[in-house]
Amino acid sequence: LSADAERSITVLGATGSIGSSTLDLIKREPGRYRVQAITAGRNAGQLAQIARAVGARVAVVADADAYRDLKDALSGSGIEAAAGADALVEAAEQPADWVMAAIAGAVGLRPTLAAIERGATVALANKECMVCAGALFMRRAATSGATVLPVDSEHNAIFQALTAGPREGVRRVILTASGGPFRTWSLEAIRAATPQQALKHPNWSMGQKVTIDSASLMNKGLELIEAHHLFTLPPSEIDVLVHPQSVIHSMVEYTDGSVVAQLGAPDMRIPIAHCLAWPHRLDWPAPRLDLAKVRELTFEEPDLVRFPALGLARWAMERGGAAPTVLNAADEVAVAEFIAGRIAFLDIPALVEATLGAAEKRGLLAEPTTVEMALAIDHDARSLARDLLPEFAVKAS
Ligand code: NAD
Numbered sequence: 001l002s003a004d005a006e007r008s009i010t011v012l013g014a015t016g017s018i019g020s021s022t023l024d025l026i027k028r029e030p031g032r033y034r035v036q037a038i039t040a041g042r043n044a045g046q047l048a049q050i051a052r053a054v055g056a057r058v059a060v061v062a063d064a065d066a067y068r069d070l071k072d073a074l075s076g077s078g079i080e081a082a083a084g085a086d087a088l089v090e091a092a093e094q095p096a097d098w099v100m101a102a103i104a105g106a107v108g109l110r111p112t113l114a115a116i117e118r119g120a121t122v123a124l125a126n127k128e129c130m131v132c133a134g135a136l137f138m139r140r141a142a143t144s145g146a147t148v149l150p151v152d153s154e155h156n157a158i159f160q161a162l163t164a165g166p167r168e169g170v171r172r173v174i175l176t177a178s179g180g181p182f183r184t185w186s187l188e189a190i191r192a193a194t195p196q197q198a199l200k201h202p203n204w205s206m207g208q209k210v211t212i213d214s215a216s217l218m219n220k221g222l223e224l225i226e227a228h229h230l231f232t233l234p235p236s237e238i239d240v241l242v243h244p245q246s247v248i249h250s251m252v253e254y255t256d257g258s259v260v261a262q263l264g265a266p267d268m269r270i271p272i273a274h275c276l277a278w279p280h281r282l283d284w285p286a287p288r289l290d291l292a293k294v295r296e297l298t299f300e301e302p303d304l305v306r307f308p309a310l311g312l313a314r315w316a317m318e319r320g321g322a323a324p325t326v327l328n329a330a331d332e333v334a335v336a337e338f339i340a341g342r343i344a345f346l347d348i349p350a351l352v353e354a355t356l357g358a359a360e361k362r363g364l365l366a367e368p369t370t371v372e373m374a375l376a377i378d379h380d381a382r383s384l385a386r387d388l389l390p391e392f393a394v395k396a397s
Pocket residue numbers: 012013014015016017018019039040041042043062088101102103104105107125126127128151152153204205206207208209210268
């Protein structure tokens with residue numbers, strides 16, 4: 001594909017943080033991209049507005065009850081409207097060369113897999129695909145010939161750094177972590193952290209779930225598992241390093257002692273631009289990295305006592321099978337409960353750990369070999385987590 005050939009694109013999760021950043025890049029070069037399908041969870045009004053602005057052919061809302069609103073909001077535009085879980089999968093099946101998979105959570109599994117199975121180039125933001133069913137997704141991509149490009153800034157950095165040498169020359173990868181808003185807080189202070197405090201990320205502006213996960217370091221844990229599958233790396237070759245400035249997005253260490261890093265301003269449009277133009281480079285007015293202004297890059301070891309989620313995720317990665325699927329499901333339940341003010345911040349890892357224990361006892365940790373199996377485990381793990389909730393719920397005084 002030449003650098004200036006027209007590309008048809010689909011954006012799954014178009015109303016979200018990653019979806020908006022993707023559309024921001026696309027709108028800069030109107031003649032270059034043709035938008036096939038865009039999707040959203042339930043915000044029909046916002047989706048219709050975006051569909052009109054980018055001239056999408058199809059707009060799909062996951063919530064079937066929002067169909068009427070979407071249809072009305074699109075009337076006279078010639079844009080097709082659809083709703084429901086199957087319509088979401090059909091949106092991914094539409095013929096687009098390039099698909100941004102940016103739905104948040106395990107609900108993104110089926111649509112993303114549909115794009116992979118038809119051999120599309122898939123820009124993967126939905127890390128849950130790798131966490132819940134990574135081995136399965138990578139096998140399907142190999143069979144269909146799909147290209148999976150990592151959007152997550154760390155994995156995008158590793159993807160770029162891996163072009164510096166042959167695979168057998170890789171000694172390890174080093175995932176960097178900002179450390180989140182509680183990096184310097186005491187365990188007692190973290191215990192009492194409120195949702196507002198956890199939602200204030202020092203460097204990145206992101207969706208709620210991934211922001212809370214960044215504060216607990218669960219996000220880095222999910223990213224360990226994501227790296228394990230995306231790059232077929234053994235757990236022992238993936239390390240985490242806290243780097244508060246978020247300038248180095250990750251690194252690859254080679255056997256000869258060379259360490260290759262990717263740097264950039266902390267703006268998700270930079271890794272998205274890399275995926276959008278790959279294997280070429282997008283020329284756009286990106287926020288520039290001014291290292292003289294940054295002045296200092298610092299590093300520290302992650303603290304597994306104050307941030308137990310990272311240790312749990314590593315355990316799940318090493319345990320393999322469905323342990324990461326259960327970890328992710330329990331974390332989705334726990335984060336929603338924390339945001340709603342029903343459990344405390346450190347109850348997030350505690351509930352995840354208890355759910356992993358309960359799932360292991362019930363023999364629920366066998367490797368999912370189909371997406372239906374991964375979704376069934378996800379479903380069961382959520383009920384286990386909900387059953388365990390009363391043990392953690394903040395007591396009414
Ligand atoms: P977000 O919450 O801002 O947006 C999520 C999108 O998914 C929205 O379009 C929403 O309408 C849609 N959605 C939500 N529930 C849905 C459902 N039930 N069915 C269908 N669609 C639904 O999230 P985000 O921050 O853009 O993150 C998207 C994904 O990218 C996540 O997997 C996240 O971990 C990953 N990611 C995000 C960032 C970031 O900077 N935001 C960085 C790295 C990775």
